[in-house]
Amino acid sequence: MKLIIFAGPPTCGKTTVIRQVVRRIIKKNFKPAYLKIDVLYADEDEQLKREFNIPTKKIYSGELCPDHCNVVVLDEVVEWAEQKGADFLFVETAGLCLRCSPYIENSLGIVVLEATSGMNLPRKIGPMLTLADISVITKIDLVSQAEREVFRYRILEAAKEITVVESNALYGIGIDPIVRDILKSKDIEHPMFLKGNPPVGTCTICVGKKEIGAKNHFGVLRTMENDLFYVGE
Amino acid sequence: MEIAKITVIGGIGKDGQPEKVKRFDLKMGDIISIVGPTGCGKTTLINDIELFANNNTPSERRILINDEPIPDDFSFDPSKHPIALISQHTNFLSDLPVGEFLKIHAKIRGSDSAELMIEETLDFANQLTGEAIIRETAMTELSGGQTRSLLIADAVIIGNSPIILLDEIENAGIHRTKALKLLKKYEKIFVFVTHDPRIALLSDFRIIMKNGAMQKMITTNAEEKVAAIGLKKIDDVMLEFRKLIRAGEEITDSIFAEQIEDLAASYKIYLKRRKS
Ligand SMILES: Nc1nc2c(ncn2[C@@H]2O[C@H](COP(=O)(O)OP(=O)(O)OP(=O)(O)O)[C@@H](O)[C@H]2O)c(=O)[nH]1
Ligand SMILES: Nc1ncnc2c1ncn2[C@@H]1O[C@H](COP(=O)(O)OP(=O)(O)OP(=O)(O)O)[C@@H](O)[C@H]1O
Ligand SMILES: [Mg+2]
Ligand SMILES: [Mg+2]
Ligand SMILES: [Zn+2]
Ligand SMILES: [Zn+2]
Numbered sequence A: 001m002k003l004i005i006f007a008g009p010p011t012c013g014k015t016t017v018i019r020q021v022v023r024r025i026i027k028k029n030f031k032p033a034y035l036k037i038d039v040l041y042a043d044e045d046e047q048l049k050r051e052f053n054i055p056t057k058k059i060y061s062g063e064l065c066p067d068h069c070n071v072v073v074l075d076e077v078v079e080w081a082e083q084k085g086a087d088f089l090f091v092e093t094a095g096l097c098l099r100c101s102p103y104i105e106n107s108l109g110i111v112v113l114e115a116t117s118g119m120n121l122p123r124k125i126g127p128m129l130t131l132a133d134i135s136v137i138t139k140i141d142l143v144s145q146a147e148r149e150v151f152r153y154r155i156l157e158a159a160k161e162i163t164v165v166e167s168n169a170l171y172g173i174g175i176d177p178i179v180r181d182i183l184k185s186k187d188i189e190h191p192m193f194l195k196g197n198p199p200v201g202t203c204t205i206c207v208g209k210k211e212i213g214a215k216n217h218f219g220v221l222r223t224m225e226n227d228l229f230y231v232g233e
Numbered sequence B: 001m002e003i004a005k006i007t008v009i010g011g012i013g014k015d016g017q018p019e020k021v022k023r024f025d026l027k028m029g030d031i032i033s034i035v036g037p038t039g040c041g042k043t044t045l046i047n048d049i050e051l052f053a054n055n056n057t058p059s060e061r062r063i064l065i066n067d068e069p070i071p072d073d074f075s076f077d078p079s080k081h082p083i084a085l086i087s088q089h090t091n092f093l094s095d096l097p098v099g100e101f102l103k104i105h106a107k108i109r110g111s112d113s114a115e116l117m118i119e120e121t122l123d124f125a126n127q128l129t130g131e132a133i134i135r136e137t138a139m140t141e142l143s144g145g146q147t148r149s150l151l152i153a154d155a156v157i158i159g160n161s162p163i164i165l166l167d168e169i170e171n172a173g174i175h176r177t178k179a180l181k182l183l184k185k186y187e188k189i190f191v192f193v194t195h196d197p198r199i200a201l202l203s204d205f206r207i208i209m210k211n212g213a214m215q216k217m218i219t220t221n222a223e224e225k226v227a228a229i230g231l232k233k234i235d236d237v238m239l240e241f242r243k244l245i246r247a248g249e250e251i252t253d254s255i256f257a258e259q260i261e262d263l264a265a266s267y268k269i270y271l272k273r274r275k276s
Helices: A014-027 A044-052 A066-083 A145-158 A176-184 B042-051 B098-108 B114-128 B144-158 B176-184 B197-201 B222-246 B253-275
Strands: A002-007 A032-038 A056-060 A088-093 A108-114 A134-138 A163-166 A219-221 A229-231 B005-009 B023-027 B031-035 B062-065 B083-086 B163-167 B189-193 B205-210 B213-219
Touching (some): A002 A014, A014 A044, A014 A176, A032 A044, A066 A088, A108 A176, A134 A176, A145 B098, B031 B197, B042 B062, B042 B189, B042 B205, B098 B144, B144 B163, B176 B222, B197 B222, B222 B253
Parallel strands (some): A002 A108, A032 A088, A134 A163
Antiparallel strands (some): B005 B023, B205 B213
């Protein structure tokens, strides 16, 4: 089975892209499965199940940041998808943390960014972009060609090796090259490893400690003037 | 890739029936128009051209470059994309100042004289707008007409695209006559989607559309070219009225009569010239 992880800011078009991809994968007689990880609310699993009659699942990360949640649950989800006889597991994650990336070594990581999000976005989102294999730019139908060029340039500035695909996902334009790369991607290798370096230490903020100020937390910390330091065992 | 010719091969209309126009060619220097009622598929046709459709859009049209289809897995680096599409709806979303944005765009396009290009672009755009565009203005603050003018100028000068598709520029309130005159100086393929008879008659030929399909192709003949000059006169009169109204004048009987008599006089000259 192949694992493909889609990350990207809220409402950037992840589900719309996945829907187009799933349609084409089914046409080629493969069986996809789908997982959505979100913080509080998601209904894409029901939509996709209804639309394509494929195994789908959702997990609410709740207190955890979605990407951390992904790290802890993914092995079980892979097992579930394999039991369902899937050839492809598509994971859609809300990717809100911006410090960690959800991608897995040797599996395809796809970041979805909307062309309408402003020229500085590629400079702001860190590993979610730099560790991805493909960057899909959606909503190209809504911006001028000149701005598209600048947006793409800014993506390549942040992630030099990334493959950029421009898409009007509503009409399925620009989806075929993504499908080609998905078909070419490698099968899951066990054990799975997170791509790149996970966010430093144990994040007490991610697990819900609300107090402001380094003195209230442990793990890898910093103060305004000082570099990172470690508190804990 | 050097583009000498683009060919549009007809597909099907909204009713699934084959298009009456089976194919047409666009060669460097051509100016053509796409006309037809609202919703008939004009925008869809130029979108097909921009995408180099290859039987993969609802219209099933195919686009050939120099008689060859574009291979399926071929994708342009957008900074080398030979087609610029100025669409009906696009607005700038970036809040960069105009000057800075143009500078980045010129750099991406590999220009080594960015400053000159920015000047030329702004100069071009400002000939089409009422109020001049200032470098320091954020792009999102530009008006609809200013935006459209800058998009056109950027595509022609910084983008230097050999093929430019313009969707209903007349609706943006920019100076059409000037635009056509300026654009004609550049050796490119221009495709206008338009409801404006003047633009249609100044084209080399026009495609008439209905129900999603290309119905007919009409080459502008000598008679129509003369009519186009007459239409310009009518257009000028309309522009004169617009100018007066914009300037806060009242349109009195005598002002109206003066303009119409002017028009009648030119028509007489025109008839005399036709006879000789
Ligand atoms: N115009 C246009 N709209 C798009 C495009 N792609 C997605 N949309 C629209 O953008 C909205 C959000 O798309 P989704 O696919 O739900 O986005 P998402 O990233 O899955 O959103 P969340 O999962 O809620 O974070 C929907 O209304 C889509 O129809 C595109 O290429 N062009
Ligand atoms: N050949 C075709 N096959 C199927 N659908 C089509 C075809 N041509 C156009 N359509 C559909 O018809 C609708 C209207 O088309 P389009 O927007 O291109 O019209 P238009 O002529 O540009 O209208 P307007 O003058 O209002 O801009 C769109 O939804 C488009 O997808
Ligand atoms: Mg979604
Ligand atoms: Mg239109
Ligand atoms: Zn995190
Ligand atoms: Zn955290």
